[in-house]
Amino acid sequence: MNDRINLSLDQVHDLAFRALNANGMGAEQAEAVARVITQGQRDECHSHGLYRVLGSVRSLRSGKVDGHATPTLSQPAPSIVKVDAHQGFSLLALHSGLPVLVERTRELGVAALVIRNCFHFSALWPEVEAIAEQGLVGLAMTPSHAWVAPAGGNKGVFGTNPLAFAWPRPGGHPFVFDFATSAIARGDIELHARQNKAIPLGWAVDANGEPTTDAQAALAGAMQTFGGHKGSALAAMVELLAGALIGDLTSAESMAFDDGVGAAPFHGELLLAFDPQRFLGDDLALGLQRAEDLFAAITDQGARLPSQRRFEARQRSERDGVWIDRALYQDIQALLA
Known part of the structure; x- marks a missing residue:
């Protein structure tokens, strides 16, 4: 079969x-x-x-997620849109807030969408792609659970803390990247464990802080950041911007809230949108062409664009x-x- x-x-x-x-x-x-x-x-x-x-x-x-929660929207400042997910998943809250984010961005040039009190499990590229589809530049970030050790450490402090960016391109797919600040997404280690496959060195350490290729041992230990201290610093930035700044949980607090039941991480998310038309005005075509020249300089030498x-x-x-x-x-x- x-x-x-x-x-x-x-x-x-x-x-x-x-x-x-x-x-x-x-x-x-x-x-x-x-x-x-x-x-x-x-x-x-x-x-x-x-x-x-x-x-x-x-x-x-687990009983922690409200599968019937209806998000509510508020605007504490002209450039800030807040959506409270009320312990539902983040994606309905995103769907509720995205049109208002687009409207605010076109009016002001820059705007932020804050999603609070949400359970989050998804990739961020669909979210920034949705912003780019509107001709806007998008940036998104979120904590998770404290699965990831800081550079030089061996105990979880950070989440996988993904960061995603999208730049709109006329007539084609946007320029998009979406990566965890950990060496790999948590789900990839889970899939290796499910399939009884070894993981590469550098993804995680075991419960004793030793490098491991055993996926199960990695899940019981701590993941590692990509790029050593550089990924570690970016992970800390995500904790601050998408946790402390928006009044929601850090990855460590999210894990404590979970209390071992194994639900999706519970925290917030920050999305930023920028309107090239507002930034560039009469120079819009020139600015977009500069971007295309940059992309061509990458691909003309055989390199691949992200995504x-x-x-x-x-x-x-x-x-x-x-x-x-x-x-x-x-x-x-x-x-x-």
Whole structure:
């Protein structure tokens, strides 16, 4: 029997939605979460695709997530949009706040979207891509759980603390990057553990602080930052901007709130948007051309722009569907039983 199964993108969305809805998530939240899970699977970001259904259901069953929460919006300052997720997942709150962020950015040139009191599990590139689709420049960041040791340490302080950026490009995919400040995403280590595969050295240390290639030992120990002290400093910046500054939990506080139940991290998220038209005025075309010259200088020497492989995967998936492990498919089907 083939150990993989092919699904259309509509089937991926339907499977995710039904599994979430059957396990206590309201239709609005389930739609928002299923949409971003489908995007992750479509772009072959396997750790952020259908695999995330399992963690989302675990979070629902923990009793900490309110699967029926309705986000509420406020504007404490002209350039700041706040959305309280009320202990729901972040994605419905994002959907509620994004149109207002775009409106404020076009009026003021720069604006911020603050999402508070949310459970977060998703990649950030769908969020900054959504900003770039509006012709704006986007930046997003969020803490997680304190799984990551600072450079020179061996105990978790930081989250994986991803940082994402998108620059709009006329007539094509935006320039996008989305990376954890840890050496790898937490979900990638979980997938290695699930498949009983070794991880590379440099991803994590075990519970004794020793470098390890054992994924299970890594999950019991601490992850490492990318780039040593540089990734460590960026991780601290994310804790400050997307935790302390917005009045929400740090990664250490998120882990304490979880209290071992294994739910998704609970904290906040910060998104910033910039309007090139407001910054550049009559020089808009010149500014955008400078960006294109920069991208050409990268690709003309054979280098690849960030997310290029993801966009190529997107094209394949839209044409041919996606392949997932049969064991994962069966685990999700079991959630419907």
